[in-house]
Structure formats: C-alpha cells, structure tokens
Amino acid sequence: MRSRFLIPLALLLTILDATHGIKVPFQIRTGNHAATRLARRSTIPVANNGNAQYIGNMTLGGVQARVLLDTGSSDLWASFQNAQPTGTDLGKAVSLAYAVGKAAGNVHATTAELGGFKVDNQAFLLVSDTSTFSTDIHVQGYDGLLGLGPNKGSVIRKKLDGNTGDTLLTHIFQQNQSDSYITFLLDRKSDPGDAFTGQLTIGEVAKGFENITSMPKLDVDTVNRLLSSDQHWQALTDKDMGIIGPDGNPIQVKSIVPSAPDGQFVAVFDSGFTFSQVPRDVSDAIYGRVRGAVYDTKDELWTVPCGQYLNISVQFGGRAYPIHPLDTVDDNFGKTDSQGNRVCIGAFQPITSAFSLLGHYDMILGMSFLRNAYTLLDFGSWANGQSGDHPFIQLASVTNAAQARQDFINVRLGGTDTTNDPKWALLPPDQMQHSPVSEEEKKKKYQELVLSRWPYILTGCLVAVLGIVGFCVWRCCRRKGAKKAGKSKKLNQLLSTEPASTTYLPLQGQGGATHKGDHSPGLSPGGQYHAHAQSQYSLDSQYPPGPQYPPDSRYSGQHGAHAEYYNAGQHPSEQWHSDAGYLPPQHPSGHPHPSYGNAQ
Ligand SMILES: *[C@@H]1O[C@H](CO)[C@@H](O)[C@H](O)[C@H]1NC(C)=O
C-alpha cells in the first residue's frame, strides 16, 4: 500500500519539476525516511495564475495548501475543503479583513512544510468559513495566503504570547541564522521571450542568478516610521531619477512622505498587488500622452490602445530597472471600452491608498514591476528580533529593454515594427491629459489633513476652552464678590456637590457642550481618544475596527488592498471599487489557465 502511494506521488512531483523547468534537488526515492526529512529543497516552484496571482505549495499538518505569496503582509492562513490538517487549536480567534471577504477562524499550531523546510508548532489561521469571500477561493486556485513580511507585522503573533505566533519565515531562519533571506523570480505569461519559470527560494540564490548578491543593497530602514508594525519591504528611488517616463525624461513629482529625502520616492515592494500603485502625476505622465488613452473613473485606471509601446524604467541604487512594455500596457484582463473594443490597462495605476497618517510611502511596486527584477529580501535584524544588520533588498534586472521591445512587436504588433507610426507618437507635453482626482481621494486627503494636525487642533481647542472657562470663573467671582457674603454659602454648596465637574470642564467645552456635569462618553478624555481612532479606521479602510486592528495599525488598509488582487476576478464590481490592485475581471480568452478559466 505504502509503496503504491509513494510511487505515483514521486512521479507526480518529478513531472511537476520537469514542467517547471527548474532543477530542483529531489531526493524522495529510497525508503529511507530520515534522509527524506533532511533533504534540502529550498527552491519552491511558483505558479503564475494569469499574471495576477503567484502561488506556491506548502503543507500544513500533512495537508497540501496552495498559498498566495504576499510580501506585503506577515500572516499565514489557509482553508481546507476536505482533509483537515492535524494540529492544536490554540483557542484564539483572529479575523483578517480583506476587501473581498474575511479570513476568520482560530489560530492553530501544526507542522508546516515549505520547500525543504519543516517547522513544528507553526501558528497559522485555520479559516473555517470562506463564505464571506466573493468567490470560491479554491476554484480560483488557492487555499490561503503566506505573508512574507516582517515578523512584527503579524496579526497572529500579536494575539499570542511570547514567540508562539512567530511567522513561518522567522522559524525557518531561526533554524539557520546565517541564511535569513528569500528571493523570488516571477515569470510572465504570454511573453515568448520569458526565459524562466517562477520560483521562490529561502536562504539560497536561484541558479543562474548568483550575481544578484553583487547588486546595490537597498536599505529598508532608512525612512522613519511612526510604528514598527508599519514596516514594509521598502526602499528609496534614486534622487531626481526615480522613474524614467516614456519620453526618456525623469518624471518629477514630490514625495508625500515627510521624512523622505528631497527628490526621492519611498517605494514598497509588494507581491500582493497585481498593478503597481504610483502617484497620480506619475501615472498621468506615463499614460496621459498616449493618443487614445482614456481614464476610467470607475476603475480608477488608464486604458490605452494595446499596440502602444511604452518604455519606462524605475531606478534604485544607481541602476535602471526597465519595465517590460507588456507589463506597462497590460492585456491580461479582457478589458473593453464602452463600445466593446478591446483595450489595455495602464498597469501603473494612480495610488489612492497612500494618504495615511503622515504618509508612509509614495508607491507600491506590485507584480507589474516585480516581474522585471529578480528580488532578494534579506531580513537582517528582523530574523532574530533585534540585533544584527539592517534588512535590505537587492534587485537584479531580468528585462533587457531591446529584447523586450522586440517581444512587444511580436506579441502586440504582429511582428512588424510600426512603433514609429505617427499614431503611436506621444502627444506633446502641453497636451497631456490629467486624470481627475476622485471624490474618495479628495475626502481621504482632507481627512488626512485634519488627522495629521489633530494634536494642534486639540491644543488649540484646549487653549480656547481654558480661556473661556477662565473668563467665566473670573466673571463669576466678580459677581459673587459684588453680591458678597449673602451668596457665598450657595457657592460653597455648589463646589462641594459638584467637585468632578470642574475636572471635565475643559473637555466638555472642547466638545461644544455647555451642561456642567454632563459627562457624555464622547467628551471624556477616553472619548477623545476613541474618536480619533475611529476616524483613522474609516480613513484607512472601509472595515469596522476590530480587535485585530489596533488604532495604530495601518495593516487594516493594507489588508483590504491586498485582497484586491487575489480574488482574480469574477466580481469586478467589488474589486474595481477599491483603489488597490486591479483584479482580472474574467478569464481572457486565449490564455490557457484552467483554474482561472473555470472560475468564470
Ligand atoms: C501544487 O500542487 C498541485 C497538486 O499537487 C500541483 O498541481 C501544482 O502544480 C503545484 N503547484 C506548484 C506551483 O508547484
């Protein structure tokens, strides 16, 4: 029985390895099970679902789970349809809210396996009910999500005592401190020039890409953050040369991050976003001069003719990272204009989620960027908790601009180079179209303005109230003084029966209340704090505040945003409303992705 089971399994895995074209050391051949456990296999094949989702396999409690790989969050969750994983229920309920549904359940601990790594007592969220998701995630091709962000960003970890809730990567790195980095390579569908398949490695560099270790180290920690839970994989673009536009000139836009050095952008690297999110002026500079470009106000993105060749690049550490024109002008989602004609999407979409308290970043570089650079994320001090080197990022370009141009001509222009045709010429700069700022964005910006200044507003109010109270007391005393002893008894009585009211006076006044002694909760110091927290929630996301989102956490917004991409599509109405990554609305014909196609 046992060998019968093992053989097909081994065969299956061999076939898989072969189809992925990556040499993976695969040693499950003999009956020696101890050896099986020790075999190092740190390269994990990554499946590409319609250029919109990147998925890896792992096991939890002996059951396989297909997980989305997300560098923008730090939690591990999975939902199982049939066999349930073995493990222990830790009795802590966690709910992670996403724009497309809620991943809710109890935290469990079990043995987790990823690549050749095996971790006992790994905490993860066992999602029991996926009915709040707008589509069946299993049909979509995944069962959960693996957050590859810093340990400190984990919501599960915050819920548990001590280190019980540490992330899977933290546990893996603790097994071998010297190797605390991951790398990933994301392939591109429908690109004849794409020479590799997707892979994730842990503590090891992918074969053929060894020289990534000589690339500039981009410090993740340079820009100060308000809170450690806000930490992302992020880096600064080159000064005044952050993004080179299609006309060959750098796109000059000011950063919204107060502590960012002049002329540089804070860019977050987030594999959870299908489309990159860039400042609106940057998006306009890329697409606003394309003839026939139309800004879609509903989906908040530019649509452009699919034959438009655009050559842009992003610069880090003094190096240019060219973006493949097939990524800049995206044709993966079967988008049509109002007449039903096929149009492509500007995959560098205006960001609307960055207007957070004191602005932490300017742009989010999602899959449309990450396909162009083999990426190494070194956890440095994040791996062991405190001491050690700063975490850093290294990027090795995998897009050759000249080769990519030829690919584009082959795929979009039928093999004939018509890129010099006048219809593809960019409009002069003064004829550039500008996308309108959405109402939602205006509101967010306004809330942001108020929120970021609330300490001053509060101080101002307090000063005003103290002034008014002081004036009243002064007038009162003057009157009392004039009427003399006759009324002094009444005053004493008043003061002795209402001692507390004076304490609350300033805050009552601040809230506009005039009734002494009316301690409505909203006016107490506690109420003041809550009111602030509430508005911060509504600013960051549409989700009601829950225990998993402390007022200081910006992950609420992030989570909502992340969810956008991975519900690859059947409910455009839901996904398209958000400012986050755009989701494929439906399976584009001609792209053979069974799970994607079936899901329609
Ligand atoms: C994950 O496992 C499933 C089932 O064994 C397989 O079909 C799929 O190709 C695997 N995906 C990757 C990326 O290895």
Ligand SMILES: *[C@@H]1O[C@H](CO)[C@@H](O)[C@H](O)[C@H]1NC(C)=O
């Ligand atoms: C730990 O890292 C070192 C240095 O990279 C490596 O030589 C060793 O094989 C690793 N050990 C394990 C158990 O992976």
Ligand SMILES: *[C@@H]1O[C@H](CO)[C@@H](O)[C@H](O)[C@H]1NC(C)=O
């Ligand atoms: C890195 O290696 C690739 C492939 O061998 C090569 O094309 C590229 O020039 C190398 N880059 C650097 C900076 O050495």
Ligand SMILES: *[C@@H]1O[C@H](CO)[C@@H](O)[C@H](O)[C@H]1NC(C)=O
């Ligand atoms: C793309 O733009 C860059 C920067 O302007 C330029 O150096 C490069 O030659 C261009 N590549 C192609 C293939 O046009």
